[in-house]
Structures are given as structure tokens and as C-alpha cells.
Amino acid sequence: MTVPELAVVDFGGPADAPLILLGPSLGTSAATLWGGVADRLVEHARLVAWDLPGHGRSARPSDPFGIADLAAAVLALADRLGAETFHYAGDSVGGAVGIQLVLDTPRRISSATLMCTGAVIGTPDGWRQRAATVRAQGIWPMVDAAPGRWFAPGFTERHPGVAAMLLDGLSHTDPEAYAKTCDALADFDVVRRLPEITVPVLAIAGRDDVPTPPESLQRIASGVSDGELVVLDGVGHLAPAEAPDRVAALIAENAGLPASPIPDTVDDVYRAGMAVRREVLGDAHVDRAVAATTDLTADFQRMITEYAWGGIWTRPGLDCRSRSMITLTALIARGHHEEFAMHLRAARRNGLTNDEIKELIMQTAIYCGVPDANSAFRIAADVLSDYDAQGGAR
Template sequence: MTVPELAAVDFGGPADGPVILLGPSLGTSAATLWGDVADALVSRARIVGWDLPGHGRSAPAEAFTIADLAVAVLALADRIGAETFHYAGDSIGGAVGLQVALDAPDRVSTATLMCTGAAIGTPDGWRERAATVRAEGIAPMVASSPQRWFAPGFVERHPGVAAALLDGLSHTDPESYAQACEALADFDVAPRLREITAPVLAIAGRDDVPTPPESLQRIATGVPNGEFVVLDGVGHLAPAEAPDRVAALIAENVGLPPTPSSNTLDDVYRDGMAVRREVLGDAHVDRAVSATTDLTADFQRMITEYAWGGIWTRPGLDRRSRSMITLTALIARGHHEEFAMHVRAARRNGLSNDEIKELIMQTAIYCGVPDANSAFRIAADVLSDYDNGGGAG
């Protein structure tokens, strides 16, 4: 069997900087999937992507396995003169990253693996998809991919990004796509995760259907040195859906120096207002904005910039975690009005009533029974209203 030769997609970067190799998802090209992430990292590292056989710039190849692709990635690293490198990959690109880390532990400095698994899907499911593509071409995959790839609402919010990815899929060689499906059908390194020595950051999309968060958590807990992050509002193509958050997480895992933000305060304010609306709801934010006076206008702008644009947008914690921390702090300080507002926000961020109950139970021990008693009273009123249709804020 001939190992495929993978096309290198060189995004540039300092010649003496660390090398980061980027692996694609099935049906995508490195340029389309990783372009915005590469733009955010290229001033601090040399960024090189690769395309699957029959995808993007790579020519079709004979039948291949994930192990063959790992050998091909190492050959690509040799071609660009990278004795060691950092690796980041999405979906099948993440699977290849696991295989590379197993096969060449001395060459992989860190691995950032997202929307993937030590085994993905089922062998029968992959073989059925391969058979469908061989019989009907790539069109059925193009039709079904928006639901499989993206978090709800992403296509409407970012039609250009979605269209570019789907157009790339439509030009993928069907036989190469089918071969990649068959490679995934035979891939399972779950029993070998403990052998991986490189630090691994496993990034999940909260709304990822093909590889849900527990798939990434299994990697993070299975390797000796693993961390786990969940990105809210993200499906299966995290590099395209949340490029800023993904770039920041890769940079942190690799250990790149921070880059000065080019955002203006107006940019931070707009980002903060978007997050504020997502967390608290349009109705609540509209009421707050309409109630703004000359006296409170500067304060409203400050909390939007610093709390929502500066803290809630940081990639290191998902919104569920931030909600839990915020609720605990508000109980401890006795800020009852803010606590009521953030109970509602916690539900919007995915916390269940039972999880909120457990959080308050925990605070009874560490913050005090009277504080927890007040929190339960407030939460009961808010959650009753929320569950009876008052969740819009």
C-alpha cells in the first residue's frame, strides 16, 4: 500500500518560530476550515495545514488508513524541515493527531484536538456512508452537512463561512471521501490513550452531534496529561465556527506569547453586547438600555466592555462554568437582585434546575445556611417563571 502524499497549505509565519500543523475535518480543506485561526496565529508561529487525499489541494490516493495518514503527516513535517511540531486537528484531523502522537511521541510537542474521538461513530455507519457516496456521489453529504456540521443558527449568522465550507465539500472527490469513511470505520485507539505522552488539549463543541463533548472528555481523561474545554454555541467545525476562541486555546496550549489586541473599545463593546444578549436575553438587555440615563450611561458601557466583552468572552471557561461561578459569588455576597437575573442566565447557558439546586446546596456549606435559604427562595420564583414560559428574560 502506498502512503498518500498530502498537500501542504503553508499559511506562513516566522521561519524560526514553532511549527503548528493543522489537520482538517472530513469534507473540508485546510484553507477554508483553518484560515481564520491561522491568521490569528501566524505572527507568532509557522502555520502549515494539510489536506486529505482528494480534498482541497491533495490529489486522490489509493485506499488508506488513519495510520497511513499519520505517516504522511510525518513525511510532510520532514518536507518542511520540522523535526518537532505542535499539532491541531478537527474530526478526522484530530484522529490523525492521536495516531501521530502514538507513532512519533518524540516529535509531537503538544496536541490540540477538537470535535474528534479515539473512535468516531460506528464501523457500520461509516461503511454505509461510504457506500452512499459511491452510489450517489457527494451531493447527499452536501445536503446533510449543515445539520451535521454547524451549531443551530450558525448558517443564518455566518452564511458566507457556511457556503464556503459546503462549496469545498461539493468539490471533494467522492471516492476519496468514501476511503476516508472506511479509514474511520477501522480507527479505534481508545485502549492506547495512556501511551500518549504529549500534553493534549481536547476541545468540544457544546452542540457537536458527530463527536459530542463526552467523546473529547474521554480523550482528556484517558491520556496522562490532558485538559478538556467545551465551547458554547459550537458544533462540529470549531475552527470555522469559533476561530478566535480556538486560536486563543491553541496559543495557550502551545505556549505562544500573547499578541497585543487590535480591537478598539468599540469592538470590545460590540462583542460584549452580543454576549450580554446571548446570556441575559434580548428582553432584559433592552429594558436595561431603555432605562439608561445620563447618570448611568457610562456605567452601562463599562460593564458591557469589561464584564461582558472582557471576561465573559474569554475562551478558558465555557458559559456553564462561568454561570456557576457567578451564582456562587452572588450568593456569598448577598446580591439578591443580580442572583435572580443570573439564575435565569444560568438556564439559558444550559444549567438544569437540578444543577442549580446542587450549586445552592454546596453554598449552604461554604457560604452559610441563611444565604442558601435566601437563594432557594429566589431561585424557586425565577425557575417557576422560566419553566412556565418566561425564559425570554
């Protein structure tokens, strides 16, 4: 069994700094799950997160895969990054991959921070039933159940933007890839092998985690030769997104690194803006824009990245899908046709369907004017047909 090459989100960091690889939870996008933690560590480490097959930026898998296959793919990623050794942190299935890594290649792993996970998670029958449900009904039953499974009580009210972005990422996860990951978890059970692990392990549990309660992490910490357990109050199953400050500090301590405060420098805002700009517009578009930058336009390009992408698109109050709808409406109203075409593609990447875009343009016909809506439909017909013809690249 094999898996495709894993797509990554490179959060940056000093080129000569230690590498930390970040593993995702089932149904999440690495950029959304790990962005807050990466912001707090990037001054002292190079942070690279990977997406599960069919999640985030990764392509849909053609073959079945297991946790050991994912671990091998992570090692291949480290090789591509030129890292002989690296620190690893993973949540849920990403944590299970971390356990497999320290079992298979302990000499490559400098430290392991495993959160909201287990040496066995759930039951084989439970995972196979979930896989069957997704194959039969699509991803939406998982989206409906996710808030109660993922978040501690009150999190969605306190942080509606973060919760919405995570749920939006789940809604655009490939159903078959999700099901294949369930199949992999059904076959994962390394409880008896925990005593083989000699790499220092920090196990982090969420007090309110339903799928992998603190007892699951206690089993890991007690089973390995050098383990420690930390339980975070007010945290559910997605600790990196729910408590980025505390998680970043714990990863840094386990890796022997200082943790950075919340980014507030211009360079930090620029890096955060560039990350979300690439997530929304796609690497190809951003690479073309960067390549076309001249001495005349360099300051303007940096301003756009800092103020538009780093200052607005990274704010937690709205998810990227909602921001796309607002942006399309504003561009139609102002008659900015070139930008409108660009943001049509971004809107599709952020999860809007052609029918939803149609309804948005219909709405603008009333509030912005029929001629503006007519121009928008003409542009949308060309852009969306081209986007769909190319397979709606992630």
C-alpha cells in the first residue's frame, strides 16, 4: 500500500533552525489547525505542516493506506526538506502517525509531542461504520457531528471564526479520502509496542476531548520509557486550534526551544498574510505575482500582503468562505472586473459552488445594479467553466 506525496504548508522560520513537522487531525486542513501555533514558534524553528490525502492541499489518494504508510510519507517529506532529524507534533491521526514514527525510526525523531490521540483510537467496527457512512452519504454527516466531537463546550461561541474555518475545511474534504483514513485507523493498534519507545514523548490531552479522552493520553505517557502527560482545561479534540498559546509553549519546551509571543511585528504579519494568500489564491497565482514583482511594484505587493491578507483575511471573526462572498460583492459593486475574475477562482477554492456564486450575483443585481450583475455573469461564465474544466485544482 502506498500514499501520494503529502502536500505541505510551510509556515517558514530560520533556514538553519530546527525543523518541526506538524501532523493533522482527520477532516482538518493543516493551515487552519496549526496556523496559530506556528505563529508562536516560527521565530525559533522552521514549521512545516502536512495535509492528509484528500484533505487541504493534498490530492485524493488512489490506493488504500495505513498509518505506517503515512509515517513513511512524513519521513520522505523530511528527506525532501533535507532534515536528518526533526521534532514532531501531531494531533489525533497526526499523533498516531507520530507514534508510528518513533517506533519505526526513533533515531530521526528528536522529540515527539502527541496530542488528542491514542495508541489505539476507538474501535475497528466504529471506524469501519464511519467509513461506510461517508461512502454512502458523503461528508455532511461528519460536518453535522463535528462541533460536539471536536470542540470543548463554549468554544464555537468564543471563537466562531476559527470554528467556522475548521468546519469549512471538513466540508471540503474528499469523502473517499476521509473513509480511507478511517480504514487506516481501524487497523491501528500499537498499545503493546509502547514500551519499545525511547524517544521523549509529551502527551497532551484535552480535558473535554470526547474521541480521545485524557485516559488515552495517559496510556501513552505511562507506556513509553520517557513520557509525560499534560491535561489542558477547556480544550476538546483540536488542541492546536483551541489553545494555540498553551500548545506552542508545550511543544517549545519539549523541543528545547523558546516560544514566541503572538506575532506583532511587520514581518510576522507579512508571513501570516502570505500563508493565507497562498491558501486562498493558490500557489501558482501567488508565484506568478511574486515573479512579476519589480522595483516599482515591490512595496505595493508587500503592502497588499501585510494589510489585506495579513491584517484582514487572517482575522478569526469570519471564515475565508464568508470573506470570499463579501469580496465578490464589493468587486461587482465597484466594477473591478480583473480582480473579480481572480476572486471567483479564490471563492471556488474557499468552497463556494457555482450555484452559490450565481445567487450572489443575482443579489447584486438588486443592490448594485443590473448592468454590474450582467458584467459579473459574463465574467463568471468564462472563469467558472475554465476552472471546472481544469478539475477545480486545490
